[in-house]
Amino acid sequence: MPKLPRSxxxxxxxAASAFVQAAPRxxxxxxxxxxxxxYALYDATGGHPTVEQxxxxxxxxxxxxxxxxARLRRVTAxxxxxxxxxxxxxxxxxxxCLVELPEVKxxxxxxxxxxxxxxxxxxxxxxxxxxxxxxxxxxxxxxxLTIGLEALCSADFMNPDAEDRFVHVIAHEYAxxxxxGPTEFEPGDPNGTALRFALIEGGAEFVAxxxxxxxxxxxxxxxxxxxxxxxxxxxxxxxxGTDLSxxxxxxxSPDEPYDLGYWVGYRIAxxxxxxxxxxxxxxxxxxxxxxxxxxxxxxxxxxxxxLPAKVFGEE
Numbered sequence: 001m002p003k004l005p006r007s008x009x010x011x012x013x014x015a016a017s018a019f020v021q022a023a024p025r026x027x028x029x030x031x032x033x034x035x036x037x038x039y040a041l042y043d044a045t046g047g048h049p050t051v052e053q054x055x056x057x058x059x060x061x062x063x064x065x066x067x068x069x070a071r072l073r074r075v076t077a078x079x080x081x082x083x084x085x086x087x088x089x090x091x092x093x094x095x096x097c098l099v100e101l102p103e104v105k106x107x108x109x110x111x112x113x114x115x116x117x118x119x120x121x122x123x124x125x126x127x128x129x130x131x132x133x134x135x136x137x138x139x140x141x142x143x144x145l146t147i148g149l150e151a152l153c154s155a156d157f158m159n160p161d162a163e164d165r166f167v168h169v170i171a172h173e174y175a176x177x178x179x180x181g182p183t184e185f186e187p188g189d190p191n192g193t194a195l196r197f198a199l200i201e202g203g204a205e206f207v208a209x210x211x212x213x214x215x216x217x218x219x220x221x222x223x224x225x226x227x228x229x230x231x232x233x234x235x236x237x238x239x240x241g242t243d244l245s246x247x248x249x250x251x252x253s254p255d256e257p258y259d260l261g262y263w264v265g266y267r268i269a270x271x272x273x274x275x276x277x278x279x280x281x282x283x284x285x286x287x288x289x290x291x292x293x294x295x296x297x298x299x300x301x302x303x304x305x306x307l308p309a310k311v312f313g314e315e
Contacts, residue, residue, distance in 0.1 A: 029126035030105045032098075034058075034066045035149050038131040039095060047088060051077045058131075065128030069146045072139060079133040090134055090150050097153035097162050101129065104166045111171050111212040115178075118211075118283050122178055127170060138173065145173050157254035159218040168208050172216035175207035176200075181290040187242070194247055194261060195239040196292040201248070202265020203286045206273065209266075210283070210311055220263040221309070228267075229304025235264045236303055270307050272299035 041049050041057045049057075055077035059070060069075060084091055108127070115122045125144035137155060138147040152169060159165040176183075183200055185192030205215040224231055235247065247261030269286050272295060276282035289295045 030101060030108070031063065031065065031126055031128040032101060034063055034128065034130040035098065037061060039098070042091065047092065048084070049081070051081045054080050063128060065144060065146045066130045068141065068143065069130055069132065069139060073132065073136055075132045080131070083134045087134060090154050094131070094150035094153040097149055100163045100166060103163055107167045107212070108170050111167065112174060114211045115174065115207070118280055119178065119287060124174070125177065137169065140173050140177050145170065145177065157219065158216070164214065168212050168214045169216045171208035171212035172204045175204035175287065178287050180288045190242065192242050193240055193292065194235070194242070194244055195296060197244060197248055198239070198261045198265030199268060199289060199292050199295060200265070201262040202267070203269045203289070205262055205266040206269035206286065207283070214310070215266060217259065217262065220260065223257040224260070224263055231260060232264055232267070232303035235261070267307060268296060268299050268301045270311060271301040271305065273311065274307070275300050
C-alpha cells in the first residue's frame with residue numbers, strides 16, 4: 001500500500017507489491033492458533049489478562065505472522081492491555097467473529113479458485129488471524145496476510161455482515177498481493193499520483209467484487225449514489241497531482257464518506273474490464289498495470305458514466 005497517513009480500520013491495510021514465492025494454493029491456509037491462544041488466556045483471566053500474561057502467554061508464543069504484525073504495527077503487551085481496559089467490548093465482540101471463520105475459509109477458497117482460473121499467475125499465501133490493539137485491520141507482505149480479528153470484527157460500518165466482511169476484505173488484500181507495479185512512493189514523487197493510487201486500491205476492490213461478489217468497503221455505493229458525475233469530475237481535475245488528502249486516508253467517522261479514491265479507481269477498472277474483448281487479459285492488466293494514464297485511456301471511463309452495479313463470476 002502507498003505510504004499514506006493511516007486512519008483506523010480499512011486504511012491500515014497494507015499491500016504487497018511482489019509475488020509470494022510459495023507454490024500456488026487454491027485453498028489458502030487460514031491460521032487461527034494465535035487467536036485461540038489469546039482467547040484461552042482471555043477466558044482464564046475473566047477478560048482481564050495482565051501485561052505480563054499477555055507478553056508471556058500470547059505474544060512470546062506467537063507465530064511468525066503475529067511477531068511481524070506486532071513489530072510493524074507497534075502491537076505490544078502494554079498496548080493490548082490498554083485497549084482491553086479502554087474498550088473491553090471490542091474484545092468481547094471479537095469472540096463472536098471466531099465462529100464465522102470456518103465459513104469464511106470455505107468462501108475464500110471458492111473466490112480464490114476463481115482467481116486462480118482467471119489469473120493463473122496468482123499466489124495464495126496463508127492468512128493468519130491474530131489479536132492486536134484494535135488496529136490495524138491487517139497487513140500483507142510476501143509471507144502472507146495477517147488480519148486483526150478484533151479490528152475487522154468491529155468494522156461493521158463497512159459491511160454489517162461479519163462473514164461477508166471478512167470474505168470481501170481478504171479478497172481485496174489477495175488482489176494487492178498479486179500486484180506487480182510499484183505501490184510505494186515518497187511524498188511528492190510525481191509518479192505517486194491520485195490516479196495511480198486509485199487504480200491500485202480500486203483495482204483491488206474490483207478484483208474482490210469479481211471473485212467474491214462484493215467490494216471490501218460496501219459503503220461507497222451508498223455514499224456516491226446520485227453523485228457519480230460530481231465526485232468523478234472533481235477527481236478528474238486533480239488525478240494527475242500528488243495531493244491525496246481528499247481521496248485517501250481521510251477517515252474521520254463511520255458516517256462520513258472517506259476513501260472515495262478507492263471507488264473512482266474501482267469504476268475505472270470496471271469500465272476497462274467491461275470494455276475489453278479479452279477479459280482474462282484485462283484482469284491481468286488491472287492487476288499488473290504500471291502506466292495509469294494508459295489504463296485510464298483504454299478504459300473509456302468518463303465521469304458519471306453508467307456501469308452495472310456488480311460484475312461477478314462472468315468468466
